[in-house]
Every structure is written in structure tokens, then in C-alpha cells.
Amino acid sequence: MPKVWNSLKHYLKKEKLMTVSHFLVMGITFLILGIFINVVVLSQTMLKYLEDQAQVTVFFKDEFGEDKINPFKDQLSSDERISEVTYVSKEEALRIFKEINEDQPVLLESISASVLPASLEIKTKDIADLESLSNELGQKEGVEEVRFYKDVVERFRSVSNTVYIVGAVLVVSFFIISYSVIISSLRTAINSRGSELEVMKLVGANDSYIKKPFIYQGVFFSVMSAVVASILMIILDFGLSKWDIFSKGLSIGFFPDFFISPVNFSLILSCILIVSGFLLGYFGSNAAVKKYLKY
Amino acid sequence: MSQIEFKNVTKEYISGVKVLDDVSFSVEQGEFIFIVGPSGAGKSTVIKLLLREESMDNGQILFQGKNIVEILPSEMPDYRRKIGVVFQDFKLLDSKTVYDNVAISLEVVNADKKDIKNIVPNVLSLVGLLDHADYRPQELSGGEKQRVAIARALAHEPDVLVADEATGMIDPDSADEVVEILEKINSLGTTVIMASHDQRIVDKLTKRVIKIEKGKIVSDKKGGKYRA
Numbered sequence: 215m216p217k218v219w220n221s222l223k224h225y226l227k228k229e230k231l232m233t234v235s236h237f238l239v240m241g242i243t244f245l246i247l248g249i250f251i252n253v254v255v256l257s258q259t260m261l262k263y264l265e266d267q268a269q270v271t272v273f274f275k276d277e278f279g280e281d282k283i284n285p286f287k288d289q290l291s292s293d294e295r296i297s298e299v300t301y302v303s304k305e306e307a308l309r310i311f312k313e314i315n316e317d318q319p320v321l322l323e324s325i326s327a328s329v330l331p332a333s334l335e336i337k338t339k340d341i342a343d344l345e346s347l348s349n350e351l352g353q354k355e356g357v358e359e360v361r362f363y364k365d366v367v368e369r370f371r372s373v374s375n376t377v378y379i380v381g382a383v384l385v386v387s388f389f390i391i392s393y394s395v396i397i398s399s400l401r402t403a404i405n406s407r408g409s410e411l412e413v414m415k416l417v418g419a420n421d422s423y424i425k426k427p428f429i430y431q432g433v434f435f436s437v438m439s440a441v442v443a444s445i446l447m448i449i450l451d452f453g454l455s456k457w458d459i460f461s462k463g464l465s466i467g468f469f470p471d472f473f474i475s476p477v478n479f480s481l482i483l484s485c486i487l488i489v490s491g492f493l494l495g496y497f498g499s500n501a502a503v504k505k506y507l508k509y
Numbered sequence: 510m511s512q513i514e515f516k517n518v519t520k521e522y523i524s525g526v527k528v529l530d531d532v533s534f535s536v537e538q539g540e541f542i543f544i545v546g547p548s549g550a551g552k553s554t555v556i557k558l559l560l561r562e563e564s565m566d567n568g569q570i571l572f573q574g575k576n577i578v579e580i581l582p583s584e585m586p587d588y589r590r591k592i593g594v595v596f597q598d599f600k601l602l603d604s605k606t607v608y609d610n611v612a613i614s615l616e617v618v619n620a621d622k623k624d625i626k627n628i629v630p631n632v633l634s635l636v637g638l639l640d641h642a643d644y645r646p647q648e649l650s651g652g653e654k655q656r657v658a659i660a661r662a663l664a665h666e667p668d669v670l671v672a673d674e675a676t677g678m679i680d681p682d683s684a685d686e687v688v689e690i691l692e693k694i695n696s697l698g699t700t701v702i703m704a705s706h707d708q709r710i711v712d713k714l715t716k717r718v719i720k721i722e723k724g725k726i727v728s729d730k731k732g733g734k735y736r737a
């Protein structure tokens with residue numbers, strides 16, 4: 215182990231420019247990967263928050279009383295597409311209104327329950343059904359108005375899909391660049407020790423003895439860069455949790471009802487970065503060693 | 510079973526140009542043989558084929574009964590340790606001391622530190638350089654450098670020591686010292702194969718001489734002379 219460390223130190227000293235550019239490129243790679251994963255998770259979280267609020271609200275005419283709304287509600291509850299129906303009575307609407315406008319006593323005085331319409335808040339399993347549902351409900355008897363905001367969700371979704379594609383392309387490109395940087399820096403290292411390696415083979419060195427320092431070197435660069443990127447990601451996510459932007463925490467896209475605090479998330483992300491750093495370094499240096507250490 | 514057997518070995522670096530042509534000979538454990546011939550005759554090629562640094566186009570080489578073509582990559586380091594090699598240009602590492610130049614052959618197989626500390630002084634004293642352990646190669650004469658290279662080749666206690674023009678770059682007195690050391694090693698049981706076109710040394714030792722010319726063995730005699 216100290217031997218491997220010595221040869222690494224020797225390389226770092228001798229190839230300063232190579233070392234700096236190696237660290238920069240790999241650091242940027244993992245930073246981009248980290249940011250990409252962050253963006254995916256943040257936008258998925260955002261989407262989840264938006265979707266949670268995406269609902270059709272059906273306001274009823276005053277003459278369409280609770281006795282008529284209830285069977286209407288039961289009928290909706292049995293609809294396949296619908297996940298949740300909540301009845302908001304005139305009184306409840308007033309209570310909510312009061313809550314929202316707490317600090318405006320003048321406004322509150324002028325308002326009574328009778329002014330506000332009763333409504334049903336309807337959530338669908340799939341927000342794609344919101345539009346057709348709202349069209350159907352608009353036709354129903356006793357319905358005053360149907361409101362839904364689906365556009366926001368859809369637009370956000372399409373923007374984030376574009377961002378994902380661009381991000382994925384960036385991540386892949388930088389991984390390819392990093393991979394070739396590992397290979398070329400190891401080639402430099404191997405060439406700079408040419409006669410020593412020749413002698414080592416001559417005296418019967420095991421392959422692993424010759425290869426090990428180079429594999430260690432590749433893994434060292436890659437993991438160190440990933441660690442630096444991880445630290446930056448932890449700081450970023452720590453900031454997110456300080457500002458408390460997402461009260462429930464971050465949601466990891468595809469698991470419903472799964473929320474995680476930004477700090478915990480950043481720790482998981484760090485693990486992902488460091489593991490990918492290790493894999494990139496390991497496979498990159500193995501490929502380089504295979505290519506330039508001929509037997 | 511001979512230790513080393515060349516059977517009808519043919520080698521072409523460039524297709525159609527036979528550098529070795531139907532070369533057959535065998536070497537017994539503990540022999541001392543010279544491979545002689547003019548420059549370009551194919552002496553080094555014989556050694557490279559034995560070390561499997563080059564592959565042959567025809568024929569077989571058996572080492573201790575085993576066809577060396579069949580040695581797996583994973584077995585190669587082991588094979589190289591059975592055959593110590595010394596070159597005309599020494600191939601020492603200038604950045605390392607004499608001691609470390611010898612120790613490297615043990616370090617590469619992850620030998621115990623204790624073993625290294627035992628073996629290195631032993632082989633250095635065998636070649637008479639124990640007092641030069643802390644020198645660097647550039648502080649040594651040609652003959653001394655070659656003795657370091659021999660010490661390095663001996664660290665694994667090889668079955669065979671191969672020397673390719675080992676005296677080619679050193680003065681006659683130093684060359685005599687090197688050859689004396691090779692004889693000493695041979696007397697301890699190691700086979701020595703020495704490629705050389707140094708008539709003076711070959712004639713002085715009167716060992717078995719295999720003479721190659723233009724890729725063919727033209728004579729193979731015990732107690733031979735260069736011009737026999």
C-alpha cells in the first residue's frame with residue numbers, strides 16, 4: 215500500500231498540469247451528474263406538489279343543495295378515474311375564506327356563508343383525465359362553474375422533460391470525456407515509467423503487481439473528484455433545507471408518497487456520486503492498463 | 510528429459526526471411542553453453558524465443574518438458590522467474606540504488622520484507638558488490654553494472670541464467686570478472702546460456718559451443734572453440 219501511494223505521489227508531483235486538468239474535468243463531470251440528479255428530483259418534487267393541487271373544482275348553483283350534491287358525489291366516487299372527492303359546504307368555504315383573509319376584518323364582515331358556493335373538489339388518479347372530466351362535469355345539471363388548472367402541470371412537465379434530455383446528454387458526454395481523460399493520464403503515467411515496467415516484467419512481476427498502482431491512481435482521481443462534487447451537493451441541499459422550500463421534503467419521482475429531507479437526500483446523492491466515481495475510475499483504468507501494458 | 514529443448518524451430522520476422530531455420534538443440538540441467546556467431550546470425554532471437562518475448566513460426570520449444578507455447582498468461586511471471594536474464598545494456602534503473610535494483614525482483618512478487626533483507630545482501634556478495642549496495646548505477650563501471658544485473662537475475666534462484674552479449678559493453682578485465690561469476694553460479698547448479706561473439710572469452714572457457722550462422726546451427730561441440 216505505501217508503495218502504491220509513493221508511485222501516486224510521484225505522479226502527482228511530476229505531472230502537475232495533467233493532475234489539475236484531470237481533477238477539473240472529473241470534478242465537473244460529477245458536479246454535472248450531481249446537479250442533474252438534483253434537478254430531476256427537485257422538478258419531480260415540484261411536479262408532485264403541483265399535481266397534489268391539480269384538481270377539478272365544481273361549484274354548484276345555490277338551489278342545488280346538499281341533498282342533491284351528496285348523490286352526485288357518490289356517483290363520482292365510483293368513477294374509475296377519480297381518486298378523491300371532497301365536499302366543501304358553504305360554511306366550510308366561509309371558514310377557509312376566513313382563514314385565508316384573516317388579516318382583513320373589513321372584507322370578512324361583509325361576507326356570509328350564503329354568498330359562497332358549495333363545491334366538490336375532485337382529484338384524479340391521472341391528471342391527464344382532468345380535462346375530459348371537467349368538460350363532462352360542466353354539462354351536468356346544477357353546476358355553476360368548473361375550474362381546473364392542468365396547464366401549469368402540463369407545461370411544467372414538458373419543460374422538465376426537455377431539461378432531463380439535455381441533462382442526460384450532458385452527463386453522458388462528460389462521462390465519456392472523463393473516461394478518456396483517465397485513459398490518457400494513465401498512458402502518460404505508464405509511459406513515464408516505461409523502463410521500470412519493462413524491468414519489472416523482466417524479473418517476473420505478477421500482472422497485478424504492475425497494474426495495481428495504475429488502477430489505484432485511476433480510482434483515486436475519480437473518487438476524489440466525486441468527493442469534492444459531493445461536498446458541493448451537500449452544501450447545496452443543506453441550503454435548500456435551510457430555506458425550507460419544500461415543506462414535506464423532496465420526493466423521489468416514481469415512488470408515490472415517498473418524501474425525504476434534502477439533507478438525507480444529499481447524503482444518498484453523495485453515495486451515488488462516489489460509487490459512480492469508483493466505477494468510472496475502476497473501469498477506466500482497467501481499460502487503460504489493458505491497452506497500454508502489453509504482454 | 511532435457512531442461513531445454515529446441516525442436517526444428519523456425520522464425521521469420523518478415524515473411525519469407527528465415528532468421529532461424531530449423532534450429533534444434535537441447536540443454537541439460539547444470540550445463541554451461543555458448544551460443545556464438547556473427548552479428549545478425551540469430552543469437553538474440555534464440556533467447557527471445559526461449560523467453561517467449563517473440564513467437565516462433567514453426568517447431569517447438571520445451572522447457573522442463575512443457576511446451577512453452579502452452580504457458581498461460583497467468584503462468585508467465587512464474588516462468589520468467591525460472592529464467593534469469595542479463596542483457597548487454599544492463600537494464601538497471603538509474604533512479605534506484607544497487608540494493609533496490611536487486612530488491613525489485615523480489616518486491617514484484619510481494620516477497621516478505623524479511624526475505625528481501627536476507628536474499629539481497631546474499632546475491633550482492635555473490636557478485637562481489639555488497640559494499641556498493643548504496644551506490645547508484647551511474648556511479649558504477651560497466652562491469653559492476655553487469656554484476657548488479659546478474660545479482661538481480663539471481664534473486665529468484667532461477668533454474669537457468671541467460672546472458673545475451675553480457676560482456677559486449679565492458680572492458681576485457683571486467684568481462685573476465687563477469688564470466689568468473691557466471692562460472693561460479695553454474696558450479697552451484699544453475700544452467701548458464703551465454704550468447705556471445707567475444708572469441709577471447711569463448712576460447713578461454715572451453716565449454717559447449719553452439720555456432721549459428723545465418724539462422725542455422727553450423728556446429729555444436731563440447732569443449733569447443735569459437736572457430737571450431
Ligand SMILES: Nc1ncnc2c1ncn2[C@@H]1O[C@H](COP(=O)(O)OP(=O)(O)O)[C@@H](O)[C@H]1O
Binds near residue numbers: 551554
Ligand atoms: N524485431 C525484428 N524485426 C525484424 N527483424 C529482426 C528483428 N529482430 C531481429 N531481426 C533480424 O533478425 C536477424 C537476427 O537478429 P538477432 O537474433 O538479433 O542476431 P544476433 O543477436 O545474432 O546479432 C537480423 O538480421 C536482424 O536484423
Ligand SMILES: [Mg+2]
Binds near residue numbers: 552
Ligand atoms: Mg544479439
